Amino acid sequence: MEDEIYAFRKELQTLGYCKTVINNYPKYVCHFLVFAQETVPKINDIHIKSYQKHLQQKPSRTKGKTLSESHVHSQLLAIKMCFGYLERTHKINTNPFTLKLKSPKNEVKNILTQEQIQTLYNHCQIQEQKMILHLCYGCGLRRSEAVSLNKNDINIEKKLLFIRNGKGKKRRVIPINEVITTDFKIFLESKINTEEISFLTNKQNNRMSGNTMYSFFKELLKKTGIKNVSLHHLRHSIATHLLENDMSIEMVRDFLGHSQLSTTQIYTQINNLKMK
Incomplete structure (x- = not known):
């Protein structure tokens, strides 16, 4: 087999x-x-x-x-x-799978408040922790997208971040604000003499793995006392905050890189948000 x-x-x-x-x-x-x-x-x-x-x-x-x-x-x-x-592929004659699978309930839990997000930023002690927050919260990236990001995927002059191979091989362009752009520039300048093309790197100056990235985030959580939160909850949180601040659901869909609007609509159930 x-x-x-x-x-x-x-x-x-x-x-x-x-x-x-x-x-x-x-x-x-x-x-x-x-x-x-x-x-x-x-x-x-x-x-x-x-x-x-x-x-x-x-x-x-x-x-x-x-x-x-x-x-x-x-x-x-x-x-x-x-x-x-x-x-x-004709390896078996009939498919024995007869269960009717129902998708699990679309439920988004552990949405961080904007005050909690600020607390996380305030407790960052190394550049990597702040970059992880910028990528997963500020830019709404998935963990896999963050670790796959290369230095040349960020255009400092145009204040744009390019996801060239997202989920389902989808591409998207994310605008980045002034604060994140400045921090990205400083971070990139600190790595100007390294040959590694990855944006996030480990101690050996190789591409950072998803597990290492999560370890940095867990250290940050311990300092703040915030519990039961994963990197993906940062993505949930920025989606919720954008909708709370009147960004249209279509724009949030494009920001997150969702294929279907129905996926983004999950976030409208939070805090009794109204559909746009």
């Missing part, structure tokens, strides 16, 4: 899925096969339903509670996509 899993991973890459999906979905399928203890041609809907029940009861390693609805959905979706791929 290793060849089929590898081929499935290549299929996800070809279709333009983000690195998280490309790396995790094949692993989720492998976890299922280990659970089922059966060869792929003999897998049936009973195995899949049993695994769904197992996931819904499985405790989370980090939170101590059961796995989140969204995480269970992601694992089952990975299995569904893989069996769909195997059927399409």
Whole structure:
């Protein structure tokens, strides 16, 4: 089955899925096969339903509670996509996946207030922490977009930041304000003698990984006492704040790089915001 899993991973890459999906979905399928203890041609809907029940009861390693609805959905979706791929490429005759997956409730939690955002900025002790806030909050970038950002993706003169390969291989241009532009300029000047093209780098002056980026952010959270917040919550927060300050939902959609307006509309449910 290793060849089929590898081929499935290549299929996800070809279709333009983000690195998280490309790396995790094949692993989720492998976890299922280990659970089922059966060869792929003999897998049936009973195995899949049993695994769904197992996931819904499985405790989370980090939170101590059961796995989140969204995480269970992601694992089952990975299995569904893989069996769909195997059927399409004639590796199996029929697709055993019969579950009707419902997307988890669109719910945005842990939105930071503008005062909390300012507290985070006030506690930055190194440049990297401030750059992470600028990228994920000020520019609304996803973590994968931030770590993929290169120095030449920022045009200081025109005050623009270019995302050249966002989610779904989408490109977008983000205007940056005067404060962020000035800080970016200072940060870039501090790295003018380095050959590394990445904007964010680690201690070895190589491209910073997503885990290292999150570690910098966690250190900042400890200093402020703010809890239960991830880097993605910064993106949720800037979307909410922009809508609160009367930016149109279409403009926020373009700012975040959403494909569908319905995705952006999640944020209009927060603080009883009215649809624009």
